[in-house]
Amino acid sequence: xxxxxxxxxxxxxxxxxxxxxxxxxxxxxxxxxxxxxxxxxxxxxxxxxxxxxxxxxxxxxxxxxxxxxxxxxxxxxxxxxxxxxxxxxxxxxxxxxxxxxxxxxxxxxxxxxxxxxxxxxxxxxxxxxxxxxxxxxxxxxxxxxxxxxxxxxxxxxxxxxxxxxxxxxxxxxxxxxxxxxxxxxxxxxxxxxxxxxxxxxxxxxxxxxxxxxxxxxxxxxxxxxxxxxxxxxxxxxxxxxxxxxxxxxxxxxxxxxxxxxxxxxxxxxxxx
Amino acid sequence: xxxxxxxxxxxxxxxxxxxxxxxxxxxxxxxxxxxxxxxxxxxxxxxxxxxxxxxxxxxxxxxxxxxxxxxxxxxxxxxxxxxxxxxxxxxxxxxxxxxxxxxxxxxxxxxxxxxxxxxxxxxxxxxxxxxxxxxxxxxxxxxxxxxxxxxxxxxxxxxxxxxxxxxxxxxxxxxxxxxxxxxxxxxxxxxxxxxxxxxxxxxxxxxxxxxxxxxxxxxxxxxxxxxxxxxxxxxxxxxxxxxxxxxxxxxxxxxxxxxxxxxxxxxxxxxxxxxxxxxxxxxxxxxxxxxxxxxxxxxxxxxxxxxxxxxxxxxxxxxxxxxxxxxxxxxxxxxxxxxxxxxxxxxxxxxxxxxxx
Numbered sequence: 088x089x090x091x092x093x094x095x096x097x098x099x100x101x102x103x104x105x106x107x108x109x110x111x112x113x114x115x116x117x118x119x120x121x122x123x124x125x126x127x128x129x130x131x132x133x134x135x136x137x138x139x140x141x142x143x144x145x146x147x148x149x150x151x152x153x154x155x156x157x158x159x160x161x162x163x164x165x166x167x168x169x170x171x172x173x174x175x176x177x178x179x180x181x182x183x184x185x186x187x188x189x190x191x192x193x194x195x196x197x198x199x200x201x202x203x204x205x206x207x208x209x210x211x212x213x214x215x216x217x218x219x220x221x222x223x224x225x226x227x228x229x230x231x232x233x234x235x236x237x238x239x240x241x242x243x244x245x246x247x248x249x250x251x252x253x254x255x256x257x258x259x260x261x262x263x264x265x266x267x268x269x270x271x272x273x274x275x276x277x278x279x280x281x282x283x284x285x286x287x288x289x290x291x292x293x294x295x296x297x298x299x300x301x302x303x304x305x306x307x308x309x310x311x312x313x314x315x316x317x318x319x320x321x322x323x324x325x326x327x328x329x330x331x332x333x334x335x336x337x338x339x340x341x342x343x344x345x346x347x348x349x350x351x352x353x354x355x356x357x358x359x
Numbered sequence: 360x361x362x363x364x365x366x367x368x369x370x371x372x373x374x375x376x377x378x379x380x381x382x383x384x385x386x387x388x389x390x391x392x393x394x395x396x397x398x399x400x401x402x403x404x405x406x407x408x409x410x411x412x413x414x415x416x417x418x419x420x421x422x423x424x425x426x427x428x429x430x431x432x433x434x435x436x437x438x439x440x441x442x443x444x445x446x447x448x449x450x451x452x453x454x455x456x457x458x459x460x461x462x463x464x465x466x467x468x469x470x471x472x473x474x475x476x477x478x479x480x481x482x483x484x485x486x487x488x489x490x491x492x493x494x495x496x497x498x499x500x501x502x503x504x505x506x507x508x509x510x511x512x513x514x515x516x517x518x519x520x521x522x523x524x525x526x527x528x529x530x531x532x533x534x535x536x537x538x539x540x541x542x543x544x545x546x547x548x549x550x551x552x553x554x555x556x557x558x559x560x561x562x563x564x565x566x567x568x569x570x571x572x573x574x575x576x577x578x579x580x581x582x583x584x585x586x587x588x589x590x591x592x593x594x595x596x597x598x599x600x601x602x603x604x605x606x607x608x609x610x611x612x613x614x615x616x617x618x619x620x621x622x623x624x625x626x627x628x629x630x631x632x633x634x635x636x637x638x639x640x641x642x643x644x645x646x647x648x649x650x651x652x653x654x655x656x657x658x659x660x661x662x663x664x665x666x667x668x669x670x671x672x673x674x675x676x677x678x679x680x681x682x683x684x685x686x687x688x689x690x691x692x693x694x695x696x697x698x699x700x701x702x703x704x705x706x707x708x709x710x711x712x713x714x715x716x
Contacts (some may be wrong), residue, residue, distance in 0.1 A: 149595060177595035185593075191586035193704065194579070202583045205576045206595035212604070215575035218391035218569050222575065229383075229576055269595050356474035 102129045104305050105150065105181075105273055110159035112142075112149050112329075113124065119145040121329040123159070132299055132306045134320030134337075136313070138349055142329040143309045144186055147275050150307075151183050152176040164272070178206060182271035184262040184276045186309070192251030196242060196261060199250050200233035203268035236264045240294065255282045260291075267298065273305045280312050288312060292319050317341065325349065395567045402559045410552055418551055424663040425558035426616045429565045431643035431659040432652050433612035433688035438641070438650035439704075440573055441605045442585025443498070446505045447513030448613055449636035453613025454489055454516060455482030456621040456632070457526055460535045463622070465525075472538045475557055479618035483611040489516075490610025491603065498602040501588075513637055520629040531628030535621055558619050565612050569652055572608070581605055582650070635683075642686060646693060648700030653707045658700070662686075 105127035112120040120142045125242065135143050148154045150161060152173040161168045163179050171179070182203075191199050208229060214222040217277065230310045237243040238318060240260045250261060254290060259279055266274055279295070280288040292315055300307050316323060317337045323334040327349040340346055382390070410418065434448045459482040463470050470478070483609075497508040526532050538553035548556075572578040583591040584598050591598050621627055643662050647654025666682050674680050693700065702710075 123579050153589065153593070155498060172597075173589075173592040174595050174597045177593055183593055184588065189590035191583050191590065193586060194582055197638045198579050198582075201576055202579045202591070202596070203594040208576050210576075212572060212575070212577045215577050216571050218388055218571060220388045224383035226576055265594065 088216060103127065104164055106160075106162040107150060108162075109144075109158050110156045110161060112145050112147055112154055113157040118329050120149065120156075120326075123149075123326075123329075123331060125150075125324065127305055127307065129272070129305055130303070132296075132319060132321050133308065134316040134323040135307060135309045135326065136311075136316055136323060136340075137326035140328075141326040141349075144277055144328055145329075146326070147183060147277055148309075151181055151275060174206075177269055177271075180270070180272035181275065182266040182269045182273070183275035184259070184266050184277055184279060186264060186281065188255075188258050190250040190258055190261060190265070192249070195247050196232070196237065196250050196253065197233055197246040199261060199265050200236055200268045201229050203265045204229045204232055204270075206269060233268060236267055239298065240264055247313075256287050260281070260294075262297075263294075267302060271300050271304065273307065274299075275308065276308045278309050278311060280310060280315050281296065286295055291315075295319060308334075377523050395563050397558060399563050402563075403556060406552060406555045406559070410549065410555075415551065418555070419623060420663065420667045422555065423620065424660055425555075425562045426620035426623060427643065427659040427663045428562050428656050429554065429612055429616035430640050431647065431655040431662075432565060432569055432639040433609045433616065434640045435644045435647070435649065435652065435655045436569055436573075436581070436605055437609045438644050439651070439655075440578075440585065441581045441602060443602060443606070444503065445509040445606070445609075446506050446641060447509030447511070447516075448609075448640045449632040449634070449635055450509070450513035450516035451486040451490060451610040451613035452617035452620065453520060453632035454486040455479070455617030455628070456627055457520060457532065457615070457617070458482035459483045460532050460621040460627055461526055463536050464532065464534060470536065470538075472541070472553060472557075475538050475622065476560075479557075479561060479615050480588070482621075483614035485522060486617070487607050487611035487613025490607045490613075494603045494610075498606060507714035510634075513632075513634060517629050520632070522546075527628075529629065531626060533626040535625045535627065537622055537625065543566055554622055558623065561615050561619050565615065566652060566656070573652070577715055585650075632712075640706055642690060644700075645690065646700055648702035648704060650704040651700065651702040653705070653710075654700055654702035657702070697712035 103126055107123060107125040110120060110123040123146055137143050149156050152168055152171055155169060163181060166179060168176050210222045210225040234243055234246060237246055242257060242260060250340055253261060263279060280291050283291060296319055298304065308320060320337060323337055323340045324331055325346050332345045332349055333343045363593040430452055437443050437445045459478040461688055462478045467474055493508060493512050497505045521529050538557060540550045541548040541553060580596050580601050583596060584601050588598050643658040644655055647658030670682050
């Protein structure tokens with residue numbers, strides 16, 4: 088399939104890159120996501136917020152193909168992603184980080200990034216076995232690419248450290264770097280600032296804004312830190328109990344009584 | 360290239376196949392043959408010295424050691440590097456052994472030295488085909504299905520061999536030839552030595568192929584499947600394809616190990632390839648370290664040599680066969696004291712570097 092070429096074709100700003108229609112995800116009796124709609128336009132930076140258990144991560148898992156939606160459709164650059172496996176969806180240009188960090192912990196920092204870049208390797212396993220000149224060139228190219236990405240986050244000095252040995256904040260950064268290494272058009276960040284202090288969060292905000300510009304990315308962000316979301320997102324979706332209760336500009340969201348109720352009163356009413 | 364190799368880190372443990380190198384790629388390609396060819400020549404010379412100084416029993420044990428090294432490292436690719444759990448590896452070894460043995464006895468008369476290479480490859484291919492059939496359905500599933508399926512597969516192979524008269528059935532297949540001796544003037548390379556050359560050829564080839572695979576971007580994918588399958592998929596890795604590939608490659612080399620074993624032993628019975636043979640391989644992989652080729656080589660050597668040269672004399676003295684007792688004991692002790700095996704995931708170059716510090 089010519090999937091890889093699709094991602095390299097430049098998508099014009101404002102064009103719909105991802106279209107989720109009426110997505111419902113049901114686990115037994117639990118409707119984790121109910122009738123979710125999202126039209127993502129190229130270059131956007133969208134925030135997905137909501138109280139714990141609102142279904143934010145489930146939305147990510149559906150959009151990145153980890154779960155198949157119970158109902159509804161997801162189109163990525165016009166391609167229906169429902170029958171595709173997660174690796175195919177990654178080839179189409181979606182990449183993500185995980186809320187509960189899923190690095191390749193026992194491998195080096197550099198390996199973590201190189202593995203993600205491997206889908207663009209032009210040499211084969213046979214090249215590797217024969218150690219052809221082509222193999223050496225490609226390995227060097229991918230390695231250099233990984234190092235360049237590490238440099239953006241000032242992690243190149245730790246390239247040969249074990250990923251699991253990094254401090255928490257740097258593991259989160261490495262997750263973003265690894266996601267970038269797949270050359271995505273859409274990047275899903277699942278609570279990238281979790282566990283970071285105020286200053287680290289601020290630095291992260293700047294970096295996210297920067298990579299979005301430099302890599303021409305569309306970004307969807309799950310975040311608890313309201314300040315981070317309000318600060319950089321252009322559009323915000325609020326989920327509660329799987330239902331989209333509000334969406335719009337940050338200022339409007341901040342004043343929406345439904346959002347305020349969900350954040351302050353949901354536990355009292357719903358009592359999950 | 361503008362990269363400065365010193366810039367890349369303070370902890371010099373290169374894990375990606377390419378180390379920073381100023382040498383151009385074609386030259387590195389040429390240089391990559393030096394180590395394997397050098398190792399072959401060195402081992403060939405060592406073999407001559409051993410043949411002159413030891414008896415046939417010792418030499419035979421060394422040949423079994425070669426077979427076990429291939430057997431253990433091939434299993435490590437699945438169980439150690441890719442994090443799957445296969446417990447019927449002896450089945451693939453049996454296929455390779457019987458295929459090569461059958462070809463050299465019933466099909467080709469008076470096989471030449473190079474015929475034996477084709478026999479082994481044929482054995483490896485039969486094992487690889489079986490690996491594909493077994494692996495494709497079971498590797499799609501998560502968890503312990505592979506263990507159950509491979510356990511069953513190993514038994515099925517053994518029972519089929521037991522009930523096929525054409526390859527000897529329960530009596531086994533005997534009179535398996537070795538390569539003919541070679542006479543060069545006054546110098547005689549015995550058939551034993553020619554067999555040894557074949558064995559070390561396969562050992563080196565196996566180690567080189569596995570090492571190069573693991574130490575490349577594509578080999579790192581195997582490890583990513585072990586580390587976190589969901590993350591690997593999200594990074595665009597076709598984990599099912601990786602697992603099936605690894606399993607087929609592993610089966611191929613298990614078949615090669617069988618061929619080496621067959622021509623060393625010169626006789627095969629189905630009982631040789633029972634469940635204990637598979638357990639032997641698992642013991643070697645776990646003892647040596649899941650994910651360390653060096654560890655598997657060391658463990659295969661220890662597990663082959665120890666029973667013959669230490670435990671057998673002990674059995675003669677005490678009159679009790681302590682082999683399995685000591686295996687179990689060693690495994691239990693290792694699980695308590697050093698659960699990652701002798702080397703963990705480290706390899707020979709890492710050890711050197713540690714000493715240099």
